[in-house]
Amino acid sequence: MGRPRIKDVAEYAGVSPKTVSNVLNDYEHVSDRTRTVVREAIDALGYRVNIAGRQLRRGRTGMIALAVPDLDIAYFAELAHHIMLEAERRGGTVLILETGGRREREIAAVQGFDAEFTDGVILSPLALRPRDLARRDTRLPLVLLGECNPPGSADHVAIDNVAAAREATEHLLSRGRRRIAVIGGALRGPRNTGRLRTMGYQKALDAADVPLSDDLVVPVPAYRWADGASAARALMRGPEPPDALLCLNDHLALGAVRALHEDGWSVPKDLDVVGFDDIEATRYSIPTLTTVAPDKPGIAQDAVGMLLDRIDSVNADSGKADAAAVEKVAGHRLLVRESSGG
Template sequence: MGRPRIKDVAEYAGVSPKTVSNVLNDYEHVSEQTRTAVREAIDALGYRVNIAGRQLRRGRTGVIALAVPELDIAYFAELAKHVMAETERRGSTTLLLETGGRREKELAAVHGFDAQFTDGVILSPLALRPRDLAGRDTRLPLVLLGEYNPPGSADHVAIDNVAAAREVTEHLLERGRRRIAVIGGDLRGTQNTSRLRTAGYQQALSAAGLPVPEELVLPVPAFRWADGAAATRTLMRLPRRPDALLCLNDHLALGAVRALHEDGWSVPGDVDVTGFDDIEATRFSIPTITTVSPDKPGIARRAVELLLERIDAGGPGGPAVDETAGHRLIVRESSGG
């Protein structure tokens, strides 16, 4: 017997080939009894979807590009894993690309890399300028992640960074901390992630009637362990040292905790430390790290959904969608949890 076809599955299940196709495409209007019968037939016959053939008939490659700044930053690696799982579940393949946060590579992603091997792009940009999406070919579906989001330019998914930073700052204030430093902070930027998270910190201090001490808002060259450690040592040498460190990602927080340990400071006894992103390492460090946890599976799922909707529509298909993903504060040992 040759390779089973949809017709063979239909005969085995006692349904029409169209019904088998509806089950394979996960259409809603199929009864659970019929869906079960078709799946049992698929398993019994060993039927496998010919994804390449299906995509070619639709005039597609079946490939979605995901472009992120740095794959050795754990947040992007974890997010990529969720995106790849989601695209695979929907019968597509993910092409994973690292831009290094370089504008020319991000622009190449926006324009589909000047090739015909991808049906759409999910991009997490760092270096794009406000007008870089003006005049782009909207026939190539694009979903943006993160804070770069010129109005109406493309579909966009991100957490509310202002609210998240305000929430973690309020947690530190409730613990009695008053000299709260921001590692990776930005008081003068525009709509980048650092600026928005710093704005949330400022809002929390203002609501508590406290000034924003500029010497405690410390930018960093990069968001890595070594940068967190170096910034921590700078802050702890101030005449009036901080009693809490709000680190704008978990790599910075892990570096901060290491520097504090090496220099004889207690966490959270002398200093509270918090991070952002809830990467896996924060659950196994000593102490475990309080962090803001973005809904990474939800971000991946919605980004893929939006992209596939645009691909299915065969073009722009309506105004750009701007969606806010969920987040939650996870209090752990580094701030008394």
């Protein structure tokens, strides 16, 4: 059986759909008996208010949802902070939820978590599939962050990961590094963040006529401190250690730096290390970490602005809710610090 509708509740309670709507909207001219019968039918059927339908009838609630994989990854915590500030500046409130990168939780986010109090969703997905987005109700405003989305499926904000990784790799090449390893990289597979950043790395090597060694592209189970430490140790204990590490987030990079220190390697004397995301810890590590800094305030401004525009379109019933998805590229910059000679 599919999701119950107002019509189903009305039939169960023996009243008209209009009466059910009146109860849901707390209209005062409904008898206590009728209200009780309708509420019992709602509970029995497990009916939940349709978010998009309520938006069309009543306008904004002022609440938006932000769904990210893990708040203990500093990048997502810092990005959430900026999104909250931007929403507050525009008079809104943010409900923050963790998906754990699980597909079922990301699907729930695309559907608005079956909640009746959010106007729209900003989602940073890891496991979402194209068909999950194809099945969504486009009347629920959605903005995607990162790279796990098919083009045109929803409004989208991200940095140019290919260009950013190419710039970081070119910096390492300019310092004479030639055996540059990528921790968290992927030479094939879906065009997710890791794959795109590896593509940028490849472009830089090709332009410098430096051959690509498959053994220097190292996948990791997750983008956490311990994964970076394990990958760095394995690389440095191999027959031909790298002379630089391009780590695809700062957690990997800082974990690698710690492991290198424990094993007697000096950064940047023996090898350079570069990360991604410019989390606050990178400014206080020893050595301070060279990193690619996404424009987190800019991402927040774009994401919240795009979502509110889409919410306004739905509330105005302007026909723009189904308009073509908007794509925005946020800025980034390479911050050269001590870990690569800065």
